Amino acid sequence: MIRLVLLVVIMLVVVSVVLMGVDAAKARVRGRPPRLAPKQRDYDWDRRRDQVYRRIKAVPGPQEDRDRISHFLDSRRGVEAFVEPRTVMHPLSVVLVAEDGEWIRIELREDAFLREMARTRGLVIHDATRVGYPERMRKYRRPEGTPRDEQGPDR
Numbered sequence: 001m002i003r004l005v006l007l008v009v010i011m012l013v014v015v016s017v018v019l020m021g022v023d024a025a026k027a028r029v030r031g032r033p034p035r036l037a038p039k040q041r042d043y044d045w046d047r048r049r050d051q052v053y054r055r056i057k058a059v060p061g062p063q064e065d066r067d068r069i070s071h072f073l074d075s076r077r078g079v080e081a082f083v084e085p086r087t088v089m090h091p092l093s094v095v096l097v098a099e100d101g102e103w104i105r106i107e108l109r110e111d112a113f114l115r116e117m118a119r120t121r122g123l124v125i126h127d128a129t130r131v132g133y134p135e136r137m138r139k140y141r142r143p144e145g146t147p148r149d150e151q152g153p154d155r
Contacts, residue, residue: 064109072096072104073121081114082128095128101140 073079078099086092094114097103108114117123 064113065106066113068104069094069096069106069113069117072098073117073123076100076102080124080126080134081117082126082131082133083111083114084128095133095137097134097137099136101134101136101138103137103140 073096076098080097082095082097084090084093084095084105092108092111093105094108095103095105114123114125118125
């Protein structure tokens with residue numbers, strides 16, 4: 001009797017380990033975040049569950065200005081993204097900083113578009129609360145006559 005119970009326990013452990021391995025393999029195959037270099041792993045992506053929840057519940061969010069993001073990436077060199085997390089007062093937003101320090105802030109509905117840009121264009125993404133903003137952004141001076149809230153022709 002004891003041997004039978006022991007055999008059943010061992011079989012349950014083996015089956016659970018095999019199922020965990022299969023689930024891990026499936027997770028690797030479908031929908032994982034883009035592969036990032038070690039220094040790019042500064043940002044935790046929104047969980048898919050949270051994104052689906054917001055879509056199902058129709059949680060309102062800001063309209064994403066994807067054209068503005070694409071235009072900034074196309075017209076500047078060395079662009080990095082610094083994601084500002086969603087808070088009670090402010091929606092999820094991203095600050096795009098070019099090589100020369102020029103920057104723009106854009107509100108996002110979710111980070112799915114940034115995932116796509118990281119995968120297709122190699123956009124480097126950081127969590128602004130973890131790494132802070134680059135010094136070149138602070139030192140950047142806008143051209144004379146450009147208002148503080150406007151940052152170039154993109155806006």
